[in-house]
Amino acid sequence: MEKFDINKIRNDFPILKREVNGKPLVYLDNGATTQKPKFVIDAITNYYEEMNSNVHRGVHYLSQLSTDAFEVTRRKVQQFINAKEEAEIIITKGTTESINLVASCFGKAFVHEGDEIIISAMEHHSNIVPWQMLCEDRGAVLRVIPMNDKGELDMKAYEELLSDKTKIVAVAYVSNALGTINPVKQIIEMAHARNVPVLVDAAQAIQHIAIDVQELDVDFLAFSGHKMYAPTGVGVLYGKRVLLDAMPPYQGGGDMIKDVTFEKTTYNELPFKFEAGTPNIEAGICFAAAIDYINSLGIENIKAHEDELLAYATQKLKAIAGVRIIGEAEYKSSVISFVVDGVHPYDIGVILDKLGIAVRTGHHCAQPVMDRFNIPGTVRASLALYNTKEDIDNFVAGLTRALNMLL
CATH class of the missing domain: 3.90.1150.10 (Aspartate Aminotransferase, domain 1)
Known part of the structure; x- marks a missing residue:
């Protein structure tokens, strides 16, 4: 432009x-939610008037149309954050569900009694409570990076918190309450020096700051559509394939399976392993229009x-x-x-x-x-x-x- x-x-x-x-x-x-451009509103109307149908299931024309449009969004999200592949883009209800998914599934796979999880003093409740619940469930310990009077994280204290017991670090890119932009690249590098993965809550960053997940080398990135001019009820979890493959599913149901018998169920491949049930199809499809709008500016x-x-x-x-x-x-x-x-x-x-x-x-x-x-x-x-x-x-x-x- x-x-x-x-x-x-x-x-x-x-x-x-x-x-x-x-x-x-x-x-x-x-910071609570953004208003929607006519471009997105028109996309919502078009969905219901032209292609309303369930996705990933039907062989009929409308289902194929909706499925193709839904997968266009996944591809556009991949490009928007420069993920390696579409399979690393999980469509969720929003940032909260994305973080809960990681806390639950990563926790089941990797967190045990006595392990430690690091968050920061400026987190939204959605990046505090899921980790507290995980710690209570697994007998792990929650550690908190303090901040100074200006609202900046104490990076020396963070360095001291990192240890062989640390299993994951989860921090906000931008504080929703203070506006602080955290040094996430440095946070990730320091964690990776100890082979610790990092989740970044980008709910307050994705609409303001260019994010390249490969350049950051972030392991998980969570954000919501409605804070970036898309409808409510849709969000994203980006995760590195190696970690997503190692994690169990979050929920059971349709779409996340390959084969089901009463004796055993075989789970679907990525990204569908983590997308049980009918998604918010309208919001998922119209998310693409919001990304197009941001890109146009x-x-x-x-x-x-x-x-x-x-x-x-x-x-x-x-x-x-x-x-x-x-x-x-x-x-x-x-x-x-x-x-x-x-x-x-x-x-x-x-x-x-x-x-x-x-x-x-x-x-x-x-x-x-x-x-x-x-x-x-x-x-x-x-x-x-x-x-x-x-x-x-x-x-x-x-x-x-x-x-x-x-x-």
Whole structure:
């Protein structure tokens, strides 16, 4: 794309034209989910009008059509993250299911009593609870990489946590609560020096940062479609073939089998071994349209636009008396979390909503992060490719108005 035409881009998203409480919508809750371009919405309509059928099962025309379209998505995901082969792309319900799949199946294959699993202090609950459940089940121990007051991981502490007992490291690429971009390549290299595999939760990274799984040499990568302009209910687990082959299936049912008798079942080959039952076909197929949309703009162009907005918003917020930004890492993605002394985040969020401004308030499914900073929660503004400096100005004006009412 020759020029990042923000006005044209905004016209691609029908919902951005609507009003909320009589005010133009300012949508700054993209870390929770992104809005969908007409290109994706049209793909959803087209699926139901032209090819609705189950996949991987039927010999009839519509089933073949749906199956082919579903597999196009797998191929486009493979290309988007530069995986070696399509078989390494498992279609899931989302990041949460992808992480749970690894915790369950990798855990059954490789984790035993006394082993250790390393996560970080800034993880989303979806990258904490599955590992806690695994540790309880297998008698393993959960270790946590601490972070400093800026919201950056303590890499020296991480180095000291790695040991012969470590079976897997699972870390976020970008913190959903702080916006911190973690040094995942270094984290992976340090783990691999001890032959330890690494899972990266890329839910808050895949839509903002170019990711090449072969260049990173990551073992598992998990992300969701709905945070990158696709429908809800679809996500991806990338895994290296050697690990996926060594892991047992996650669920039993249709599609993940080759042969079934009452005496024994033979499991299907990758990727179908991990895709039991009817998937969210519509979302799976339309995920391809979202990838096409991102590619049409260019991920590097998107990143440059969002980085400029992040710097602008940070500067504006810091100029407001009483505002304290939580998470001031040197490398950040499109998230700004903040608190205001003497004001509960929820109250700010309610007033902003009355002004048509959508932000997220609370602990953002990252309670240990809030505990680390000794706060109940934050106000979080999270940016996307369709946001503008005008959005930021309206947000800052709304925040100023809210604080005048609350203080």
